[in-house]
Amino acid sequence: xARVLLFGRLxxxxxxxxxxxxxxxxxxxxxxxxxxxxxxxLGEALAAPGVQVALDQVLVRGDATxxxxxEVAFLPPMSGG
Amino acid sequence: xARVLLFGRLxxxxxxxxxxxxxxxxxxxxxxxxxxxxxxxLGEALAAPGVQVALDQVLVRGDATxxxxxEVAFLPPMSGG
Amino acid sequence: xxxxxxxxxxxxxxxxxxxCGRAETGAVASFTGLARGEGGxxxxxxxxxxxxxxxxxxxxxxxxxxxxFELHDLMIVHRIGKxxxxxxxxxxxxxxxxRRAAFEAxxxxxxxxxxxxxxxxxxxxxxxxxxxxxxxxDHADIAxxx
Amino acid sequence: xxxxxxxxxxxxxxxxxxxCGRAETGAVASFTGLARGEGGxxxxxxxxxxxxxxxxxxxxxxxxxxxxFELHDLMIVHRIGKxxxxxxxxxxxxxxxxRRAAFEAxxxxxxxxxxxxxxxxxxxxxxxxxxxxxxxxDHADIAxxx
Numbered sequence: 001x002a003r004v005l006l007f008g009r010l011x012x013x014x015x016x017x018x019x020x021x022x023x024x025x026x027x028x029x030x031x032x033x034x035x036x037x038x039x040x041x042l043g044e045a046l047a048a049p050g051v052q053v054a055l056d057q058v059l060v061r062g063d064a065t066x067x068x069x070x071e072v073a074f075l076p077p078m079s080g081g
Numbered sequence: 082x083a084r085v086l087l088f089g090r091l092x093x094x095x096x097x098x099x100x101x102x103x104x105x106x107x108x109x110x111x112x113x114x115x116x117x118x119x120x121x122x123l124g125e126a127l128a129a130p131g132v133q134v135a136l137d138q139v140l141v142r143g144d145a146t147x148x149x150x151x152e153v154a155f156l157p158p159m160s161g162g
Numbered sequence: 163x164x165x166x167x168x169x170x171x172x173x174x175x176x177x178x179x180x181x182c183g184r185a186e187t188g189a190v191a192s193f194t195g196l197a198r199g200e201g202g203x204x205x206x207x208x209x210x211x212x213x214x215x216x217x218x219x220x221x222x223x224x225x226x227x228x229x230x231f232e233l234h235d236l237m238i239v240h241r242i243g244k245x246x247x248x249x250x251x252x253x254x255x256x257x258x259x260x261r262r263a264a265f266e267a268x269x270x271x272x273x274x275x276x277x278x279x280x281x282x283x284x285x286x287x288x289x290x291x292x293x294x295x296x297x298x299x300d301h302a303d304i305a306x307x308x
Numbered sequence: 309x310x311x312x313x314x315x316x317x318x319x320x321x322x323x324x325x326x327x328c329g330r331a332e333t334g335a336v337a338s339f340t341g342l343a344r345g346e347g348g349x350x351x352x353x354x355x356x357x358x359x360x361x362x363x364x365x366x367x368x369x370x371x372x373x374x375x376x377f378e379l380h381d382l383m384i385v386h387r388i389g390k391x392x393x394x395x396x397x398x399x400x401x402x403x404x405x406x407r408r409a410a411f412e413a414x415x416x417x418x419x420x421x422x423x424x425x426x427x428x429x430x431x432x433x434x435x436x437x438x439x440x441x442x443x444x445x446d447h448a449d450i451a452x453x454x
Binding site: 171173174175176177178179181183184185186187188189190191192193194195196197198199200246248250259260261262264265268269272276299303 | 406412
């Protein structure tokens with residue numbers, strides 16, 4: 001049951017902030033494909049430049065292997081202060 | 082009776098912070114000469130580079146005409162903050 | 163000290179506490195970011211963080227600042243949740259022996275918080291809500307430290 | 309607001325007051341200068357001003373900063389008289405729409421206060437007293453604004 005977290009405008013686009021995927025995809029690329037299949041607009045937004053991915057709270061680039069306990073967060077451009 | 086004010090290390094050198102000169106010198110150069118005649122070390126310190134002069138609270142360069150009510154301040158290098 | 167808070171805060175007591183008892187620190191620089199009303203339009207900012215990750219990323223920014231500048235100490239307090247115009251969003255303070263290091267570290271920390279710290283900022287205005295992303299100036303500012 | 313004070317002051321309440329009620333100001337930078345003990349040696353600073361002239365010259369520095377940077381406001385509080393290690397000597401705050409102007413104006417004001425404002429600073433230490441003049445770094449800092 002991988003957990004997916006969306007932040008900023010991504011959760012507005014999706015209409016949700018957090019969901020669990022059961023069964024868990026085994027790779028980040030599979031997880032992206034599954035989310036895009038469910039919601040094409042979200043799939044496009046997740047693939048947009050500037051959207052980073054944190055796997056278990058560590059930034060990752062490219063693909064990655066997921067476990068059933070993985071937390072995958074999609075992070076649009078950040079703006080604090 | 083021109084008033085002379087000394088600040089910072091200048092008053093330590095002179096041993097005074099403020100004095101009135103009566104009769105008043107008519108020019109700043111005369112006032113400098115009079116102070117140097119009374120105290121050669123002070124005269125040298127007043128002529129050192131970096132020592133500015135304020136006449137009636139306005140910075141002046143070179144010579145200037147004094148009145149009997151003039152306030153002449155000698156200002157060594159400044160350091161605030 | 164790094165903290166996120168959903169409660170409003172006053173930067174003054176934070177600065178007092180940060181300055182207190184520093185007999186060897188000559189310089190304390192601070193920055194307070196306030197929510198702007200933008201010409202009287204009623205606007206509310208809403209700041210979202212990623213609990214745990216946001217603190218960790220700010221911690222990494224703080225460590226980078228400590229490695230780069232000769233700092234005695236630093237403090238970062240960041241508001242999350244809904245913020246009304248005029249309320250403080252962020253407070254950063256830096257302590258150093260001399261003022262150049264304190265100023266530069268404070269400037270650096272703010273540039274990184276603006277475009278590298280995991281916060282997402284939504285502005286609720288009379289015409290609806292919009293997400294705010296870093297401005298061109300923010301990208302130019304952070305490029306100064308490359 | 310520009311003021312000289314013989315009394316000790318706490319920068320916190322000054323910052324709180326300066327930030328308060330600013331719905332259009334996004335950025336407040338501040339600098340607090342503290343007297344350094346310099347390695348435990350008991351030292352007392354003594355700051356002399358030229359009453360009237362000092363305030364006027366600081367006022368001119370403040371006007372130059374307002375002309376150069378897009379400021380909403382600024383505040384300068386400077387201590388005079390005897391100051392123990394750890395006590396605040398100077399507090400400068402600047403308010404602007406965006407942080408770059410606030411930081412730069414605060415930095416500029418401190419550089420000018422350090423070497424162009426009419427103060428004379430004597431350090432009383434275990435080996436007697438000495439007058440402190442601007443350091444090479446202070447001259448280099450102020451040359452940045454030429």
